[in-house]
Amino acid sequence: MTTGRDQAAASESRSRPVRGTALVPHARLPGVQHDRHVLTSTVDVFGTAHWLLAERAPERGGELPPFDALVVSVHRGGAVERTELSGLRARWPHLDRLPDGGFVVAASRARRYEDGDQVQVFDALGRETRSFSVGDAIEHLLVDATGTVWAGHFDENPAGIRRWSATGQIRWATDHAPGAGWIMDCYALNVSGPVTWACPYTDFPLLEIRPDRPDEPVKVRTNTVRGARAVAVHGGRAAFYGGYGEERDRLAFGELTETSVEPTDTGLLTLPDGALPGRRRVVARGSRIYVQAEPFTAWGVFDLGG
Incomplete structure (x- = not known):
């Protein structure tokens, strides 16, 4: 049984500076x-x-009636941009930006929304242009450099990981990933350029996903x-x-081989202080x-590339 003293000690330990x-x-x-209240925050594919x-x-x-919200964007050089979005419907939203300057806002749970109403797409002026659904239980919603939308689901939706166009057409799904095992919950998802990386429950393989490579769309390590x-x-x-x-x-760090991730070192990731x-x-x-x-x-960053 955890006592108040135990919780206080754990809190003190967590706030204490550590090596890492x-x-x-x-x-x-x-x-x-x-x-204002922060509903959600993200970093897009361009940083x-x-x-x-x-x-x-x-x-x-x-x-939850439709409501208006403000997106504040801070670019890598420090420039600040503000975009008013009208008529949001998501109570617990995910957010990402499209390459054309628009935004995607998605409700993590789809049960309270009508079919086709879960994901809202806004243009660069903050006006809704279309909506569609990607399924319940969104853990990750990330847009890649081409403007396609990746949804990784948690364990209340067995769909796993899927890729969608910005107009709502499904482009790829992990049922096309032989050898990946049962993808019950998308714990980690990395979306950037032509390759997407994922590390799903239950076996936690590292998936290298390249949907445009027909001979081997997924390499499993x-x-x-x-x-x-x-x-x-x-x-x-x-x-x-x-x-x-x-x-x-x-x-935790590892080296990639053709078939595995070989562990090399482990430490801690801390805040800047x-x-x-x-x-x-x-x-x-x-x-x-x-x-x-x-x-x-505030966002901090760790870069494996140095």
């Missing part, structure tokens, strides 16, 4: 926006950070790292972030793992 690999500051929400802000936090239960919530890959190396229990802040992040959001893009700790106003 420190995140590098990447982007910060401008202070003038801190009076721009986005915050979806509302006047108030959503309430649990009851109906066995992997001994369990429970990672993000994976980065660069130059024949992989880094896995997160895990179960005491390994939730783990940063050396503290452990506690509650966090994580986004993986190519060689980079972005981490955002509560209160979710």
Whole structure:
């Protein structure tokens, strides 16, 4: 049984600086926006950070009428852009940006939405242009450099990982991935250029997904790292972030062979000041793992590529 004293000690330990690999500051929400509620935040395929802000936090239960929200985008050079989105319907949304400047907003749960109403696509002026559904239980929703949408589902939807056009046509699914085992829950998903990486429950293989390669759309590598919530890959190396229990802040490294990931080293990934992040959001893009700790106003980055 965990006591209040145990919880306090764990909290103190988590906030205490520790030795490890420190995140590098990447982007910060401008202070003038801190009076709004952060519904969600992400880093897109080009490295721009986005915050979806509302006047108030959503309430649990009851109906959620369409509402307006603000996207604040901080580009890698520090320039700030604001886009008003009209008529959002997602209570617990996912957000990403399209290459044409528009946005995709998706409800993580599809049960309260009519068919075709779960994912909203907005143009660069914040106007909804279309909507469609990708299925219940979204764990990850990421847009790649070509504008296609990747959805990774958690265990209440056996669809696994699927790729969609921005108009709602399915382009690829993990039922086309022989040898990957049962993909029950998409723990880690990395979407950037022509290759997508994933590390799903239950066997946690590292999947190298190239849908446009008809002879081998998925290469499956066995992997001994369990429970990672993000994976980065660069130059024949992989880094896995997160895990179960005491390994939730783990940063594990491995070398890629043709059939496996061979472990090489393990450490911790910390905030820039050396503290452990506690509650966090994580986004993986190519060689980079972005981490955002509560209160979710700043992103840090770890780059496996140096």
